[in-house]
Amino acid sequence: MNDVSLREQSIVLIGFMGVGKTTIGRSVAKKLYRDFIDIDEEIEKKFNLPTPEIFKKYGEKKFRETEKEIIIHSCKQKLKIISVGGGAFLQEEIRKACLSECIIFFLDLSWDSWKERISLLIDSRPVLQGKTIEQIEKLFYERQPIYEGHHSRVITDNLVVDEIADYITDSLKTAWDIYEPNGN
Ligand SMILES: Nc1ncnc2c1ncn2[C@@H]1O[C@H](COP(=O)(O)OP(=O)(O)OP(=O)(O)O)[C@@H](O)[C@H]1O
Ligand SMILES: O=C(O)C1=C[C@@H](O)[C@@H](O)[C@H](O)C1
Numbered sequence: 001m002n003d004v005s006l007r008e009q010s011i012v013l014i015g016f017m018g019v020g021k022t023t024i025g026r027s028v029a030k031k032l033y034r035d036f037i038d039i040d041e042e043i044e045k046k047f048n049l050p051t052p053e054i055f056k057k058y059g060e061k062k063f064r065e066t067e068k069e070i071i072i073h074s075c076k077q078k079l080k081i082i083s084v085g086g087g088a089f090l091q092e093e094i095r096k097a098c099l100s101e102c103i104i105f106f107l108d109l110s111w112d113s114w115k116e117r118i119s120l121l122i123d124s125r126p127v128l129q130g131k132t133i134e135q136i137e138k139l140f141y142e143r144q145p146i147y148e149g150h151h152s153r154v155i156t157d158n159l160v161v162d163e164i165a166d167y168i169t170d171s172l173k174t175a176w177d178i179y180e181p182n183g184n
């Protein structure tokens, strides 16, 4: 670990695509008065294209390389709330960098709840496109082990965005008060 205090460490949200990392990350950032970084949005800004177009024009490999560069840079910054893409933790270098520099929350949603959301996701997530529901279910379960490295797991089934964001901010404030009671 670096010499950044617990209160200053950036927070990273991980989990399968569509579990709510972007939506909840934005809400947590507002509640804690911190800057929010959405890694997918940063990648899209860099290419000036939406993600499906980046996949089509440059390929997934280029997307993943850019994702790694941006995350490795972002996770070294202090006091940020960072939402990474659902596939970011496929890369060991990203997992290691986030685990050593930041506090990681894993947003855990069951398959049964996740599948209700598919119509909200399919147009903007190229990894889901052209797959049957059975293939997506297989991917969902195959991906779970990559999220095992985290500091806190939040079971998000049946919770609205605000409840999850409150849970995260409250648990951070509790940890800060326990481990850094004098605010440093
Ligand atoms: N707790 C929730 N309850 C109901 N709907 C939610 C909840 N959280 C997020 N959503 C909805 O699910 C969809 C996906 O959310 P979001 O884009 O935040 O996911 P994500 O984890 O950032 O996905 P990705 O990994 O692809 O970036 C959005 O339409 C969002 O409004
Ligand atoms: O899970 C994935 O592989 C992805 C999730 C999204 O957040 C984007 O990063 C992209 O669509 C790939």
Ligand SMILES: [Mg+2]
Pocket: 021, 022, 023, 038, 040, 083, 084, 085
């Ligand atoms: Mg997102």
